[in-house]
Amino acid sequence: MALSKVNFNSMNVTPAASKAIKFNSGNNGLETGDLGGNLVLLDTVTVTNAGNITFDGSLATGFSSTYKEFIFKLIDIHPAATGANYTFQVDTSGNTNYNQTITSSHFRAFHNEAGNTTSLTYSTSFDLAQSTSAQILFNGVGAENDESCAGTLHIFDPTNTTFVKHFTFSGTQYQQSDYNITHYVAGYVNTTTALDKITFFFSSGNQAGTIKMYGVL
Numbered sequence: 447m448a449l450s451k452v453n454f455n456s457m458n459v460t461p462a463a464s465k466a467i468k469f470n471s472g473n474n475g476l477e478t479g480d481l482g483g484n485l486v487l488l489d490t491v492t493v494t495n496a497g498n499i500t501f502d503g504s505l506a507t508g509f510s511s512t513y514k515e516f517i518f519k520l521i522d523i524h525p526a527a528t529g530a531n532y533t534f535q536v537d538t539s540g541n542t543n544y545n546q547t548i549t550s551s552h553f554r555a556f557h558n559e560a561g562n563t564t565s566l567t568y569s570t571s572f573d574l575a576q577s578t579s580a581q582i583l584f585n586g587v588g589a590e591n592d593e594s595c596a597g598t599l600h601i602f603d604p605t606n607t608t609f610v611k612h613f614t615f616s617g618t619q620y621q622q623s624d625y626n627i628t629h630y631v632a633g634y635v636n637t638t639t640a641l642d643k644i645t646f647f648f649s650s651g652n653q654a655g656t657i658k659m660y661g662v663l
């Protein structure tokens with residue numbers, strides 16, 4: 447079997463951080479560059495006692511047209527007040543009311559530590575129907591020292607000016623009555639105006655924890 451030879455001059459693969467080897471635009475050589483689906487860490491916010499965690503486009507850490515999808519990793523979000531709900535809202539450039547119109551669905555699976563209560567249910571109390579309220583991601587989060595919540599929020603093409611802005615979320619929490627609750631939320635922000643900021647907060651009290659913001663190439 448004959449061996450194919452690679453022309454060294456057709457390879458432009460000088461090592462580069464966070465880059466992959468791919469075919470060049472002429473499809474006749476190799477180069478380093480970004481591949482579709484790559485995650486780019488844009489920002490990390492860690493707080494110990496804050497009301498909101500906000501990513502604001504006017505501060506260069508919010509949404510931009512560079513990315514068609516943004517992912518937020520919520521890590522060990524801990525409430526100061528037991529039983530509070532964890533929520534998010536978004537807004538457009540120049541506005542800071544965080545009252546965009548949302549329609550969504552929300553269902554939960556839960557299981558207590560005693561092992562005698564389980565359920566999978568649609569949560570009518572936590573969905574929104576053309577509402578400007580904040581979207582609930584977790585409900586009744588426990589505030590004891592070892593209790594917290596964690597999850598992943600995806601927001602798709604938030605700077606688009608033709609379509610509504612879709613989002614999906616999944617996460618798990620330690621509930622104040624010693625339950626594990628797994629949440630699944632999806633919906634859309636019903637505006638064709640570009641979004642440039644997002645804020646996360648509890649319904650009462652401050653928060654501690656970390657949120658990482660990624661863009662998807």
